[in-house]
Amino acid sequence: MILAPDRTPLTRDFFDRPVLEVAPDLLGRVLVRDSDDGPIEVRLTEVEAYAGEADPGSHAYRGRTPRNDVMFGPPGHMYVYFTYGMWHCMNLVTGPEGEASAVLLRAGEITVGAELARTRRLSARNDKELAKGPARLATALAVDRSLDGADLCGDPASPFRLLAGTPVEADQVSEGPRTGVGGEGSVHPWRFWTANDPTVSPYRAHVPRRRRT
DNA sequence: CGAGCGATCCTCT
DNA sequence: GAGGATCGCTCGA
Numbered sequence: 001m002i003l004a005p006d007r008t009p010l011t012r013d014f015f016d017r018p019v020l021e022v023a024p025d026l027l028g029r030v031l032v033r034d035s036d037d038g039p040i041e042v043r044l045t046e047v048e049a050y051a052g053e054a055d056p057g058s059h060a061y062r063g064r065t066p067r068n069d070v071m072f073g074p075p076g077h078m079y080v081y082f083t084y085g086m087w088h089c090m091n092l093v094t095g096p097e098g099e100a101s102a103v104l105l106r107a108g109e110i111t112v113g114a115e116l117a118r119t120r121r122l123s124a125r126n127d128k129e130l131a132k133g134p135a136r137l138a139t140a141l142a143v144d145r146s147l148d149g150a151d152l153c154g155d156p157a158s159p160f161r162l163l164a165g166t167p168v169e170a171d172q173v174s175e176g177p178r179t180g181v182g183g184e185g186s187v188h189p190w191r192f193w194t195a196n197d198p199t200v201s202p203y204r205a206h207v208p209r210r211r212r213t
Numbered sequence: 214c215g216a217g218c219g220a221t222c223c224t225c226t
Numbered sequence: 227g228a229g230g231a232t233c234g235c236t237c238g239a
Contacts, residue, residue: 048231057231067224084232085221091231104231123234135232180231202215204232 005030005043005111006164012153014162015075019094019101023049024173024192026092026103030111030165033141040113040141042131043165046106046193046200048178050091053100057178057185060100071100076153078160080138080145087135088144092152092162106134106179106191109199117141133201168194182206 010029015022026047033040050058059068059081070079071093079091079102091102108131110117117130117140124130131137138144152160175189179201186206193200 050231059231062225065225081231082223083230085223085230087232089231106231133232139233178231185231206231208229 003166005166008164010153010162010164012074012076015092015094015153016096017094019049019051019103020190022092022094023047023103023190024170024175025167026105027168027173027192027194028166030163031105031108031141032161032163033143034159035142037142038113038116040117041111041163042108042137042141043111044105044108045197046108046191048104048106048181048192049190050102050104051190052095055185056183057181058100058102060102064100068100070149071102073097073149076151078143078147078150078152080143080148082145083135088138089134090138090141090143104134105137107132107193107199107201108137109197110140128198132199176203179204180206182208 026044029044031042053060055061060071064072070077074097075094077093079093080088082088090105093102095101110130114127120142121130121140131140150160151158152162172195173192174195175192177186177189178191
């Protein structure tokens with residue numbers, strides 16, 4: 001028998017753990033995004049861990065800056081960054097304040113509000129593509145830098161919550177190198193996804209940029 | 214479904 | 227001034 005997803009909101013204790021413990025534990029959890037247009041819920045299927053200032057793949061690697069400030073703050077907050085001149089990506093801050101660890105939300109299945117998500121993701125070829133990739137996920141949820149720092153635990157004004165959902169069993173958690181991260185940052189299998197889930201994004205190896213001619 | 218390729222601008226050096 | 231935790235488009239299988 002299949003249990004209905006648990007709608008209990010996760011508390012700050014969930015996030016206040018080592019990032020490599022939190023990241024795989026996020027699979028199967030449900031992120032709620034409220035907005036004036038209506039609610040959207042996503043069952044998370046793919047994430048990546050970024051492990052503090054010592055992680056060469058992390059935005060925190062070169063220390064605290066205005067952009068990554070939220071990463072250094074308390075756990076259970078959303079870190080949103082803008083990249084490639086066009087896109088936003090979402091992370092959940094983990095570990096104790098000052099540690100700068102976070103989990104990039106890479107993909108999920110829209111379980112509530114798919115109709116609204118379709119209006120924001122007109123290029124999606126099917127519903128599995130609505131949140132298949134970190135920028136696509138942020139687009140489907142209408143997330144931008146204005147939501148950087150939003151609290152997921154206990155702030156009634158926050159548009160985000162994380163529900164317990166149906167956590168993925170350990171033997172259904174796949175892992176591999178992080179997408180688009182090169183060099184020393186690629187040696188660890190810190191990308192986690194739900195095995196055989198059709199909403200997981202395709203792996204893309206890191207490609208160094210060539211200058212325009 | 215996927216390989217190849219260009220877009221586009223913020224952030225930090 | 228360089229480069230990026232990516233994506234959409236096109237074309238072919």
